[in-house]
Amino acid sequence: LRMYPSTYRIATIGGFIGGGSGGIGSITYGQLRDRGNLHAVRVVTMEDEPKVIELRGDDVQKINHAYGTNGIITQLEIPLGPAYPWRELIVNFDDFMTAAKFGQALGNSDGIIKKLICICAWPIPQYFAALRDYLPQEKHSALLIIAEPSLEPFKELVREYGGNISYEKSAEEANKGVAIAEFTWNHTTLHARSVDPSLTYLQTALPPDPNMELLEHLYRHFGDEVMMHLEFSRTNGKVVPLALQIVRYRSEERLNEIISYHEKRGAIIFNPHTYILEDGGMKTVNVEQLEFKKQVDPYGLLNPGKMRGYFEDK
Amino acid sequence: LRMYPSTYRIATIGGFIGGGSGGIGSITYGQLRDRGNLHAVRVVTMEDEPKVIELRGDDVQKINHAYGTNGIITQLEIPLGPAYPWRELIVNFDDFMTAAKFGQALGNSDGIIKKLICICAWPIPQYFAALRDYLPQEKHSALLIIAEPSLEPFKELVREYGGNISYEKSAEEANKGVAIAEFTWNHTTLHARSVDPSLTYLQTALPPDPNMELLEHLYRHFGDEVMMHLEFSRTNGKVVPLALQIVRYRSEERLNEIISYHEKRGAIIFNPHTYILEDGGMKTVNVEQLEFKKQVDPYGLLNPGKMRGYFEDK
Structure with missing residues (x-):
């Protein structure tokens, strides 16, 4: 598929x-x-x-x-x-913005064949119990699926961004044990909520922002109240991060305040807190x-x- | 490959x-x-x-x-x-800018698998003798290679832009007769020069320009003196047109004038008229x-x- x-x-x-x-x-x-x-x-x-x-x-x-x-x-x-042998990897970074920029650079690397680029700011990785051994304290993690023939150039990119590979699962082992894909996209939220049901989430399209300034602003502004989780995907031919932030829920009012803070800065929130299609x-x-x-x-x-x-x- | x-x-x-x-x-x-x-x-x-x-x-x-x-x-x-069955096609448009925007849209269509998007403003197609039957007078042509499983959605895009398909060669027939690839990239120039040796060419990277305003300006400003030929490719993760314009050579002075007109507007010319690497x-x-x-x-x-x-x- x-x-x-x-x-x-x-x-x-x-x-x-x-x-x-x-x-x-x-x-x-x-x-x-x-x-x-x-x-x-x-x-x-x-x-x-x-x-x-x-x-x-x-x-x-x-x-x-x-x-x-x-x-x-x-x-x-x-x-x-096409069916490539897909390798699952986790790469850790000291700094969130370096992890985010690594995600963008990997997405933009047309010569490297990939299937998944998920970036989770600390403390999100602490919710991934099954992967705990590979997720160091205070580090920001990239969860990735890369075609094995692209591994060598992929590792050059990791080196350029100062990342540290803590987990590698070959295509041969892919059917055994945990699947990295099940810690990404909306499963990220699911794992966080299974540890702490008071958490909720948002879905956010960031406006064009090559230097990721708005992303950095939002990341720093909200701190651990809105934990940054990015999924990179192609949209109209460009690689852009979609944010699926995990939010410490305090009240509906505060949630709406967070949403409007984003919207005022040009980020579009696809509100997941409604069952109505158009809302x-x-x-x-x-x-x-x-x-x-x-x-x-x-x-x-x-x-x-x-x-x-x-x-x-x- | x-x-x-x-x-x-x-x-x-x-x-x-x-x-x-x-x-x-x-x-x-x-x-x-x-x-x-x-x-x-x-x-x-x-x-x-x-x-x-x-x-x-x-x-x-x-x-x-x-x-x-x-x-x-x-x-x-x-x-x-991956080896797809590749189909070769020519699509013609009444208007050059529509052809150029079709090329960009096709490049941005991540769901459509493709190998080649070459757009030639009229009168360039008249230099392609072997394809003459498929290149109507005064039309602007797209020379394309598309994976056959993507043909149906590809044709929806052609319809949206009002293009007219005049040539289709299936993957099965690909080894027979002319190869469309041999009318694209620097072969476009070669065919033009084989008809008229006074022609020469330029290689131009256009600056980011989502509405193609600079492209349109250059196309209209120079008219048939600088005939527009675009090759779309991915550069740093984005689909952008590279221009390989065919130039009616008048003098070295005029050629340098053309180059500097481009450079003043932010277009980068990779001068092919030097044997020195750095120049x-x-x-x-x-x-x-x-x-x-x-x-x-x-x-x-x-x-x-x-x-x-x-x-x-x-």
Whole structure:
């Protein structure tokens, strides 16, 4: 698969297309919504007489990331990626901004084949119990998946940034023990919350910022209240960090204050604290998805209350 | 191979590393100098008692793009890319800027697997005799190599930009007849010059310019005197057009005027009209390559007069 979610052990591929936007592999292939990452979908309609519809080409966007509100996905046609022997690695840095810049540089290194670049500021690594032996105190960690033929140039880059490799798992051993992917993306939050349920999280797109000045500002400003977790992925052809910060929850008011502090500085928060489609990532009503819902789900039975455009329209 | 030059029929791989900087495949893998695209080199020294030296990792930069001035390359270790069935296509546009923006959008489409994006403003296509039937008068052409599994989403993008596909050659037919790659990169210039030897060319890196305003300005300002030819490639993780304009030569003075008009606006010209290494692309003396030359070629016998840093040092 070109990309998969950190929940791949329990996820279904239909659920991933319905609810996901990217994941492990996005550092190479971009987002699920990008042309070429989803070729076709078969959906069954929620009508008196159900119909089977095949959507191809740009029409797949009618159901992509629509959370199952507008048709039951029964078949998908997705392209695959080349199968490299993938190595899992952890690299530690003394300084968070060096780790972040290393992540960006690795993302920009087109000659190095990679699948995952996850950067966790200390103290996030302390929540990863199963990897504890490889995560030194007070260090900022990069969790990485790199194609084995690219290891030699990868290690030159690690040397340039003064990183220290503490963990290497070869492709041969990949099926045994812990999978590094399960400590990244939304699993990072899951592990933190399994240790401390008072924690919550945010999803943040940072504006273009080649020197990472805003990132540094946010990292220093909030300290351990908003712990920095970055996932690098390609967006419109550029490698950019998506922040999935882990937040020490104090109150709804304080959470909204944190969100607005980000938004005032140009960072876009995809609020994960709502079950309504448009209030989270999308912000606006997707007219194409709304029209498709009216067509295939005339009684509004699929995931009711999820699509604001639909119930406000009613 | 991850990348190869348009001269691949006659080129040697050692010559490509010695003299090349990228080529067909650079739209995915970046430049030859990027970490990961050249793993190791074996060079034989030009001493009384020749030595065999292996350079690995970042040390390969000592000979990469040094034009054979500092050691005889006898062996290379380079990574390969996945073998897709590659389709060759020509897409035509009414308007040059639409063609250029299509090229950028295709380059930014991470879900579409591609090997070549070459955009030729009219009248350049008229120099491609062997493809004449597929290059309509007054149209601006994109010469492309796309992985066949990505064709369907690729064609959606062509539709979005109002392009017209005039030529498609499947991977199965790839060994027969003309190869589209041989009309791109420096072969574009070669074909133009074979029709009209008074033509010459430039190599230009455009500064960051998301709206392509400078490109449009240069295209309109010079008209047919400087015919626009773009090759898209990844540079430091971003897809950017490299311009290999075909110039109607009038005089050295006028050529220098054209160059300085570009440079004043932030475009960097890698002057191909010099045989001296530092006066072309590199501009500055590469101290690492110079030191390596002193070590392996103490009598200065390899490609004498090519490396300014060396003969000025003498």
